[in-house]
Amino acid sequence: MINIYTKKDSNISDKIQYFNDRLFNTEVFGSEFTDNEKQVIEQIDHAKVMDHMKIETDFGIGSILDLSTGCKTAINILRFPNRIISVDECGSNALKVILQFKEANIFMGFPATLHVPEGSELVFDETEKVENDLEYEAFWSKRCRERGDYDIV
Amino acid sequence: MILYKNLSVRAGTKMYQLEFKNRITIVMGDSGNGKTYLYKFLEEYRGTDGYEDIVLFNYKSDDFHKRLQGMRNKFIVIDNADIMLDDTDKQFINFHKENQFLLFKRDFTNLFINPNSLVTLKQDGNIIRFKEVL
Numbered sequence: 265m266i267n268i269y270t271k272k273d274s275n276i277s278d279k280i281q282y283f284n285d286r287l288f289n290t291e292v293f294g295s296e297f298t299d300n301e302k303q304v305i306e307q308i309d310h311a312k313v314m315d316h317m318k319i320e321t322d323f324g325i326g327s328i329l330d331l332s333t334g335c336k337t338a339i340n341i342l343r344f345p346n347r348i349i350s351v352d353e354c355g356s357n358a359l360k361v362i363l364q365f366k367e368a369n370i371f372m373g374f375p376a377t378l379h380v381p382e383g384s385e386l387v388f389d390e391t392e393k394v395e396n397d398l399e400y401e402a403f404w405s406k407r408c409r410e411r412g413d414y415d416i417v
Numbered sequence: 418m419i420l421y422k423n424l425s426v427r428a429g430t431k432m433y434q435l436e437f438k439n440r441i442t443i444v445m446g447d448s449g450n451g452k453t454y455l456y457k458f459l460e461e462y463r464g465t466d467g468y469e470d471i472v473l474f475n476y477k478s479d480d481f482h483k484r485l486q487g488m489r490n491k492f493i494v495i496d497n498a499d500i501m502l503d504d505t506d507k508q509f510i511n512f513h514k515e516n517q518f519l520l521f522k523r524d525f526t527n528l529f530i531n532p533n534s535l536v537t538l539k540q541d542g543n544i545i546r547f548k549e550v551l
Contacts, residue, residue, distance in 0.1 A: 282500045283476050309449035324429050334448020352499045355448035374524040413526055
């Protein structure tokens, strides 16, 4: 099940991890990657994980630290299942992969562009189940109205 | 004010050739399409001939909000902008028209932008350019 939080309630705000680059660079870098993680990296960034924390992409050979923020976010979700990981910096390609994870706890601060995968189990704010694109749009329309997102600053 | 109408940035074997049509440009798109890579190379160019007015911010920047408010006549690049900008920052971006902004972000709520402000990066061979989203 994918738990998606959209409200910074006091009971979860301390658990939300916004800075995915920092989390990955400080707590994931240097460790071995599982085959599943390597597959996720290949799916999102089209990067092949090499030895010695190197990756090979269309841009050439670089460090694992050069992975995109969206890709680092996906790995963080796998590595830290007890934390709530913000996906606000993820592109739709990264979100597509993340929503196919069996389990995840994520924070979504605004309506991301995505397609709800068939058969996925998304639960928003611990109460509202979303099973398709129409329900996803309806959820966000309601949430944006509630919090006055489109009032001019 | 548009300070830079064009920017060329060599990034290893790739070349970014960027054309700016608006004071605010928001780079969106898939993860891994070269946004942070561009930021990294802009850091190398910052302060060199022709790139003197470029100021860069990302999640590592100290005193971001305070420093942003002090910017005048600058080309301001902000990576991680979805998690960096608060409403006061957005007001500054909207109303301080003497600055130009290049923002890497996906949520453009409360930013005054034109439809062609929203771009993604499109690679053609070794050349990477902006492609309008709308």
